Amino acid sequence: MTSITPRAADAIIxxxxxxxxxxxxxxxxxxxxxxxxxxxGLPVVRFSCWSAATLSLGAFQESAAVPAGLAELPxxxxxxxxxxxxxGTDLTCTVAVPRVHAWGGEAQRLYDEVHRALVAVLGAAGVxxxxxxxxxxxxxxxxxxxxxxxxxxxxxxxxVMPDGGGNWAKVLGSAQRxxxxxxxxxxxxxxxxxxxxxxxxxRGLAELAAAQGRRLDRxxxxxxxxxxxxxxxxxxxxLQQGCxxxxxxxxxxxxxxxxxxPAWIHRR
Amino acid sequence: xxxxxRFAKSHEWIRPEADGTATVGISAYAVEALTDxxxxxxxxxxxxxxxxxxxxxxESVKAVSDLYAxxxxxxxxxxxxxxxxxxxxxxxxxGEGWIVRIRPDDPAAxxxxxxxxxxxxxxxxxxx
Numbered sequence: 536m537t538s539i540t541p542r543a544a545d546a547i548i549x550x551x552x553x554x555x556x557x558x559x560x561x562x563x564x565x566x567x568x569x570x571x572x573x574x575x576g577l578p579v580v581r582f583s584c585w586s587a588a589t590l591s592l593g594a595f596q597e598s599a600a601v602p603a604g605l606a607e608l609p610x611x612x613x614x615x616x617x618x619x620x621x622x623g624t625d626l627t628c629t630v631a632v633p634r635v636h637a638w639g640g641e642a643q644r645l646y647d648e649v650h651r652a653l654v655a656v657l658g659a660a661g662v663x664x665x666x667x668x669x670x671x672x673x674x675x676x677x678x679x680x681x682x683x684x685x686x687x688x689x690x691x692x693x694x695v696m697p698d699g700g701g702n703w704a705k706v707l708g709s710a711q712r713x714x715x716x717x718x719x720x721x722x723x724x725x726x727x728x729x730x731x732x733x734x735x736x737x738r739g740l741a742e743l744a745a746a747q748g749r750r751l752d753r754x755x756x757x758x759x760x761x762x763x764x765x766x767x768x769x770x771x772x773x774l775q776q777g778c779x780x781x782x783x784x785x786x787x788x789x790x791x792x793x794x795x796x797p798a799w800i801h802r803r
Numbered sequence: 804x805x806x807x808x809r810f811a812k813s814h815e816w817i818r819p820e821a822d823g824t825a826t827v828g829i830s831a832y833a834v835e836a837l838t839d840x841x842x843x844x845x846x847x848x849x850x851x852x853x854x855x856x857x858x859x860x861x862e863s864v865k866a867v868s869d870l871y872a873x874x875x876x877x878x879x880x881x882x883x884x885x886x887x888x889x890x891x892x893x894x895x896x897x898g899e900g901w902i903v904r905i906r907p908d909d910p911a912a913x914x915x916x917x918x919x920x921x922x923x924x925x926x927x928x929x930x931x
Contacts (some may be wrong), residue, residue, distance in 0.1 A: 594860070616866055619868075710865060711866035711867070713868040718866075
């Protein structure tokens with residue numbers, strides 16, 4: 536176990552690469568990250584994955600409206616907005632930023648910084664990907680603005696890839712919770728199609744890159760993405776040891792009780 | 804917008820009314836920063852709000868933000884049709900886009916908030 540005391544004087548971007556965890560712990564760790572970012576005055580990154588296939592709902596989605604084919608999955612509700620995400624074969628990238636930081640201003644800025652970093656990484660690897668231009672853009676196909684699932688929606692700045700059929704598939708989407716002192720951005724990079732999703736599952740980055748003749752390694756992409764985010768921030772990277780939720784005194788376990796409370800999960 | 808209008812650092816405005824209540828909304832800057840709004844959750848009439856605490860939430864395409872009460876008091880009215888026509892917030896944030904009306908515990912608390920010039924300075928210094 537590790538324990539860290541934030542110091543504002545360090546011009547670094549800290550990053551944790553956490554072991555798989557259940558939904559309530561992942562949500563709690565991301566909320567804890569917000570407080571940590573405020574304490575340091577700098578952006579903080581957490582890469583995480585999920586110990587079981589889980590459906591995360593956006594802050595205001597109706598839990599009773601979960602599609603029948605996904606209704607048996609564990610459910611968690613994010614404090615951030617957007618559509619439901621089927622986790623389990625994705626890589627979750629959470630970035631917490633103090634509101635006083637340049638990335639804590641307009642919502643689109645942080646969204647674009649993090650997503651653009653991945654587009655650049657993929658471009659360097661010879662994989663075609665782009666930021667979605669928004670509802671009026673030429674790539675806006677097969678998208679439903681009010682779809683229940685995040686990956687059936689398109690918003691400006693979503694990362695999309697050619698799907699081989701003339702359309703562009705979304706593989707990275709993010710949503711934010713904007714607290715008074717910090718912004719927490721949850722990002723989900725769909726790596727492979729999730730077998731728990733049945734007809735609701737979407738192809739991921741690895742499969743769409745393979746269709747372009749490129750084989751990608753998940754850890755390589757994650758590490759280069761982190762390096763690109765770090766470069767965009769203008770800070771130095773400080774990779775942290777251990778898991779956020781395994782640190783002494785973090786309080787993440789206590790925060791997690793809120794996220795497994797049925798009153799929160801079924802608030803709507 | 805009137806000279807008596809005051810602003811919180813969290814971008815809510817409050818305007819004292821002649822009947823002792825005060826109308827609350829969010830600034831044009833806040834609306835623009837939130838971008839495309841899709842959902843708003845309002846408090847119930849009769850509920851209490853505490854200065855600096857969340858009294859509602861607003862969702863845009865990319866983000867969920869809390870709405871913070873500029874002063875403490877009781878909610879005496881809500882703009883109940885606003886969630887169905889969120890575009891009003893962009894068109895008329897200081898008029899038809901009002902969110903709640905409260906009865907402040909201490910009407911003088913409004914005067915402790917930022918006036919227009921101070922708020923404009925705050926916005927000018929905020930990261931974009």
